Structure formats: structure tokens, C-alpha cells
């Protein structure tokens with residue numbers, strides 16, 4: 001494939017990235033790295049297993065390294081091998097006391113590791129990047145406290161906070177308000193097999209976002225030998241001895257999404273290799289979205305291919321279940337023929353940044369007419385122009401801005417390296433797709 005472009009292949013360190021704008025429809029085959037959500041769940045369950053786990057094709061990114069580092073502090077060694085990462089079972093005596101865990105801006109690390117600290121005997125202080133201190137944590141900290149875990153958050157349920165481990169957690173029945181993040185529930189369910197009485201988590205408050213991520217948690221628990229069950233709003237995970245010697249991570253379909261959307265926006269064709277035949281990943285939904293928008297989506301043994309016409313209708317979408325796709329979908333809809341609305345995603349105000357405010361500001365800054373609603377965005381077609389797109393340390397804003405650059409020459413993405421949270425090679429993969 002070759003395709004002429006304007007813009008740059010890869011920015012100098014610290015410089016903005018002027019996104020290449022193709023002069024012809026894209027025609028490319030791409031491979032994306034492993035799923036962040038699956039990688040970090042597999043690492044947690046591997047640490048809780050009684051024997052070592054080789055995790056194959058894991059994501060290697062900032063969030064994944066933060067997870068292996070956190071597990072290392074807690075006493076689970078990891079080895080990078082030619083075929084993946086081998087995680088050894090937690091040995092709590094290896095954890096220094098007191099200990100410190102760095103959370104970066106990773107929701108999975110921030111929510112999934114405090115229950116593991118509660119299982120060990122050490123006092124563990126957790127802190128992260130300044131934006132993480134504004135992300136919600138109350139749902140998981142409150143539930144852990146209700147289970148008898150000693151947590152000091154200075155009265156504010158946010159990092160920094162300290163878990164004083166008692167060497168075990170009794171577990172049992174607990175109410176969980178996961179309306180701000182599904183990760184609160186996933187955190188408790190993942191640790192459930194290691195609690196003496198397992199866990200019965202009863203959802204209270206409005207329904208959690210990101211349902212597929214909860215299904216993913218149950219799926220991985222089963223793969224590692226636990227026996228989770230769900231009865232309406234009640235989730236039960238009995239105590240279990242876990243083990244899965246060899247686990248292979250699927251490609252990250254949320255990282256794949258912008259590449260398929262690129263086919264829709266340029267009237268080209270993009271194949272993503274190794275799309276799983278069945279998956280709990282929310283990114284799989286992009287296939288039905290594109291089909292609804294009139295894009296041809298075909299699946300064969302090599303992967304999924306999207307072929308677009310470059311024309312898109314406006315659409316009304318409820319993204320409550322697949323909210324991590326909102327930034328790239330919102331960017332694409334700036335080029336639809338009619339107005340669109342995205343609803344059901346008020347909780348994005350507590351993601352890496354306030355994503356609704358950031359998308360409205362940055363897409364409007366390039367000429368789009370994008371406004372915040374109570375629980376989403378309204379997008380009205382409007383000619384877009386070159387300029388700087390600020391990324392607020394949010395990987396998915398880099399991906400969103402790259403889509404705008406497909407149709408608008410001269411889009412400069414500030415701090416593109418922040419995409420390394422989940423996709424360190426994104427700039428190169430995007431430029432490769434464009435033949436730049």
C-alpha cells in the first residue's frame with residue numbers, strides 16, 4: 001500500500017504531532033497491541049493464582065507496566081520472556097512495610113490493586129498523577145471498608161490513600177455503588193476468590209457503565225478457575241484456588257476502533273488482523289456501529305475489514321456500555337451529514353480527564369460545533385480547520401484528534417506520547433496505515 005500524505009510520520013520528542021492527511025482513501029492492514037483491560041485483569045488473577053501464569057501477547061504500555069510494578073511491590077514477581085510475561089503468585093512477605101504504589105492515571109491499577117493490598121500484612125500507600133486524584137474511588141474504598149479493611153484516605157476517598165493490610169479479608173456480603181465506574185465492582189469480584197468467604201456484591205445506585213467490562217471480569221474469573229455467578233444486581237464469587245498456566249490476551253479492540261473508523265472517514269478500506277471470534281471487549285461494538293452507518297464490515301479468518309464511502313449519516317447513540325469509544329466516535333461524527341447525539345456517558349467526566357468538556361472544547365476549537373449535554377455530546381456538522389488539539393494527558397484524545405487529521409490538514413496534536421497509556425506505537429501505526 002502506498003498513499004501520499006501531508007503531515008509528519010513521527011514527531012520529535014516533546015513536539016506536537018502534525019497528523020498526516022491522506023490524499024487518497026486509506027487501504028491498509030493493521031495489527032494492534034493486546035487489550036489493556038484483559039492484560040491487567042490477567043495479571044491480577046495470575047498474582048492471585050497458586051502457580052505461575054505465562055500471559056501471552058500482553059499489552060506493553062504505561063498502564064500495563066504500572067500493574068506489573070504494583071503487583072511486584074505487593075510481592076508478585078514478573079518476568080518478561082520472549083513469548084510474554086510470566087507472573088508468579090503473590091508472596092506477601094516480599095512486600096516492604098511500609099510500601100508505596102504508583103498508580104499513574106490508570107483506573108484499572110487504582111481500582112484493582114487496593115483489595116490485593118488488603119490481603120497482605122503491610123501498610124501500603126497509593127498515589128497517582130494529579131488527574132487521577134480527581135477520579136472517583138469512593139465506590140471501591142467504601143466497599144472495602146464495609147468489609148472491614150482499614151483504609152486511611154484523610155476523609156477524601158481519592159488518592160493518596162493508605163491501606164493497612166491485616167493479612168486476610170473475610171469478605172461476604174457488601175453493597176457496591178458502581179454508578180461512577182464499573183471498575184469498582186470488577187475490583188471486588190477479581191479479589192473475591194482470595195477472600196475467606198468469597199464475595200457477594202450487591203449493586204446499589206444507578207446502573208454501572210461499561211457492562212461488557214463486567215462480563216469480561218466474570219469471563220476471566222472463570223478462565224482462572226473461579227465460579228462467579230450473577231443474579232440480577234447481585235454478584236457472587238466463592239473462595240477458590242486459582243490457576244491458569246498459559247493465557248493469551250486478545251488484541252485491544254478499543255485501540256483498533258479508530259483504524260476502522262478511518263476507513264469510514266476516508267472512503268477507504270482497513271483490515272484489523274486477529275479480531276477475536278468471540279469477545280467481551282466493548283470495542284467489538286464498533287462493527288455494528290459502522291454497519292448501522294452504512295459502512296461495509298466483513299469478517300474472515302484473518303480479521304475484520306471496514307470499507308467506507310466517506311459519507312456518514314447523523315446518528316443518536318447511547319454509549320453507556322461502550323463509553324471508552326466516545327472520543328473516537330465523537331470525532332468521526334463531526335464529519336456526518338446531519339447532527340448526532342451521544343448520551344449515557346455522564347461518567348466520562350471522571351475519566352482520564354473530563355472527556356465531555358475536553359471533546360467539546362477541542363473539537364469546537366477546530367471549527368466543529370460540539371456541545372456538552374447533561375449526559376453526553378451534541379455534534380452538529382460544521383467545516384473544520386487546522387489548529388492545535390490539546391490532549392489533557394488522555395490517550396483516547398490523541399486517537400480522536402488523529403481521526404480529525406484524516407480530513408483536515410494541519411491538525412497538530414499536543415503531547416502525542418500520552419497515547420502510550422495503552423498504545424505506545426500508535427503514531428507509527430497510524431502513519432503506517434497512511435503510508436506516510
Ligand SMILES: O=C(O)C1=C[C@@H](OP(=O)(O)O)[C@@H](O)[C@H](O)C1
Pocket residue numbers: 036037038107108180181182183186209210213323324347
Ligand atoms: O474495567 C476496565 O478495564 C475498564 C472499564 C471502563 O471503566 P468505567 O466503567 O470507569 O467507564 C472503561 O472505560 C475503562 O477504559 C476500562
Ligand SMILES: C=C(OP(=O)(O)O)C(=O)O
Pocket residue numbers: 105106107108324351352396422
Ligand atoms: C477510562 C479508561 O481507562 P482507565 O479507566 O483504565 O484508566 C480508558 O482507557 O478509556
